[in-house]
Amino acid sequence: MAGADARRSPPLTGRGGDALFVPAAPLLDALTSTGADGQPRHVLLGDSPDRRVDISLCRDAGGRVLLAVAPPVVSDDGEPLRRLARQMAGERDTSLLLEILCNAGAEQAAGSGAGVLKAVANEGEVVAAIGGLAHARGRRFSLRGSLAREVLRTRDVVAVADFSGSTRPLMRVAPEVQVGPMLLAPLIAHDVILGVLAVTRDVGAPEFSDREARRLRAVADHAALALWKAELLDQAQAADRAKSRFLATVSHELRTPLTALAGYNELLADQVIGPLSENQLDVLDRMRSVTQHLASVIEELLAFSNLDEGRETIRPTDFLAADLLRATAALIEPLARQKRLSFEYVVPDAPIRMTSDIDKIRQILVALAGNAVKFTDAGSIRLELAQHAGDVCYTVRDTGIGINRADVERLFQPFAQLDTGLTRRHGGTGLGLYISRGLAELLGGHIDVDSEPGKGSAFTLVLPADEDRQ
Secondary structure, eight states: HHHHHHSSSSBOOOOGOOOOOOOOOHHOOOHOOOOTTTOOOOEEEEESSGOOOEEEEOOOOTSSSEEEOSSSSSOOHHHHHHHHHHHHOOOOOOEEEEHHHHHHHHHHTSEEEEEEEEETTTTTEEEEEETGGGTTTTTTTSSTTTHHHHHHHHHHOOOESSSSSOOOOHHHTTTOOOOEEEEEEEEEEEEEEEEEEEOOOTTOOOOOHHHHHHHHHHHHHHHHHHHHHHHHHHHHHHHHHHHHHHHHHHHHHHHHHHHHHHHHHHHTTTTTSSOOOOHHHHHHHHHHHHHHHHHHHHHHHHHHHHHTOOOOOOOOEEEHHHHHHHHHHHHHHHHHHHHEEEEEEOOOOOOHHHHHHHHHHHHHHHHHHHHHHHTTTEEEEEEEEEEEEEEEEEEEEEOSSSSOOGHHHHHSSSSOSSSSHHHHHOOSSSHHHHHHHHHHHHTOEEEEEEETTTTTTEEEEESSSSGGOO
16 A cells, blocks of 8 residues: 555454554654665564564555555464364365465465465476466476476575566466565475475565565475375375276286186087097096186176276166075085085065166175185085165175174275185185175165174175165
């Protein structure tokens, strides 16, 4: 505002919006000393530590006094930094984190705009921006001769009085950006520079003070740790996606020749090519068993990658729940008999009709019942069907080794193995229960576990009877 208008300004306000009365002498002295040298004057005014404001004054080319009032000093009250830390700690979306950081930087350094710049090879990129820097968002610029390069080199705060009036690389690619003073601070976490936080003011506004530079550095230091964690999470998620794509590609490549091997095996077993001896037929039978095992492993890997990438889709049909349980029992009973385990299944007298994806439910039940047989050396396997409050419940009970309550959740993690030696002895990829839970949730249901070491386990698949409830 002009000097003459300053006397008619409303009183400065402190925390809570109440009037902040300050001694006039320091402010008048600063107004008087603000001359044609172009250097700003700073006055810290207030009647208590938590009610102080930082005032910057300078004159423009026309001789008018320009005034900027900064918010309460961060070092006098750590609540803004604590609030920023809480905001960023609770956010996992990197784009939202950057927006929070821009707003905090502009607020604490009394800026009208802010942005986050990152170095990519020999280029810089404005990855987030608000206010006066909004037009620069997404722009790439050469690091050579840039303020960002100076911040990266010195690892310290850098300031410039008139950014738009310079010939910096960013101005050459974003000439529509019109800002005056700019203040930049490095974002450093664990001795790694993650980027640069820049705050700007309008053209002709006072330069940033040393106190504002310290405030911005404090904001940048607090925010850098949150950004570090977010980047680690992004990298982990990217690695997971790459792993899923790799598994899907390898599985598809393996499935084609494996299908051919299974076909040749059938031709030989049927003696289409010529008669075979008993020993030769026995070898073919062993080959068929190995081929089927490899096929099941490949199908598990494909199901895992499809779930991980969100490619699984539901194809609902109407069917009787008891029919599906009987079909599962027909597959599992021979396996149980081979281990000399007693086997039974129980269905209610009243028919239970379902609308869901029958193939996915069958896949879950076969995985649960197969695990029951695999980890039961003596005793029994029992399949049960019931309906409770509109939900259909498929339960697989066994008298196997059982599971500690603390280990139940780990069972459903991909590739998890509670006992490596035991799991290796029984085989398996460690994906069956992870896939089963994922498919159950996709169908609108869940899997309950009731188990005790040495006394067996009960896995219950709970599903809505009607697709409309999924």
